[in-house]
Amino acid sequence: MDITQLILDDHQEQRRLLATIEQIDPTNTAALGAVWDRLASFLEVHAEAEEQLFYPELLRVGGGVDNVDPEAETKDAIGDHNDIRNAVAAVTDHEVGSEGWYDAITKANEANSDHMAEEEREGLTDFRRHAGLELRHDLAVAFATFEATHFAGVTAVDKDPEVYVREVEAEIATSDDGANDSPATTDTSLGIGSLHSD
Ligand SMILES: [Fe+2]
Ligand SMILES: [Fe+2]
Secondary structure (H helix, E strand, O other): OOHHHHHHHHHHHHHHHHHHHHHOOOOOHHHHHHHHHHHHHHHHHHHHHHHHHHHHHHHHHOOOEOOEOHHHHHHHHHHHHHHHHHHHHHHOOOOOOOHHHHHHHHHHHHHHHHHHHHHHHHHHHHHHHHOOHHHHHHHHHHHHHHHHHOOOOOOOOOOOHHHHHHHHHHHHHHHOOOOOOOOOOOOOOOHHHOOOOO
């Protein structure tokens, strides 16, 4: 298993659910609402899993890619996650199937599409180049466990990108023993990586 592949697979599932919404008749509001609710909760769980498990390890072992360092990759991602949460929340202001609802879905789609492209180009590429296979496997197991445990969703919480990176780097400074490939998927490693902090 490989956490970078699980994240790619999740992105594909997000694209698939949006494509599903595009193909449902606008009058079938029960179907539209059901598929959107599934996508909205999945987006939250996916972002939270990345924030708890992937980005702390990217900050720890990443080496940068295309002149973008892991701190910049992570700050961009955390900010994007906030934008996506806000766009997802805005959908609930509209009646399912209305013009305003479709416009809000389009904004959420744009925010998420832009973010996925950047995350795939930067963070995931960086991680494949610099993280060992054992770490990628162990994080994949933790990521799958988190998503299975939180299948019904998590509470959406925005995070300040600067504060997030500062707190993770402080955890790394106090907990890293210098072994770049030791998994950080338990409560005894990075506190932010806990599976039970939600
Ligand atoms: Fe993602
Ligand atoms: Fe993300």
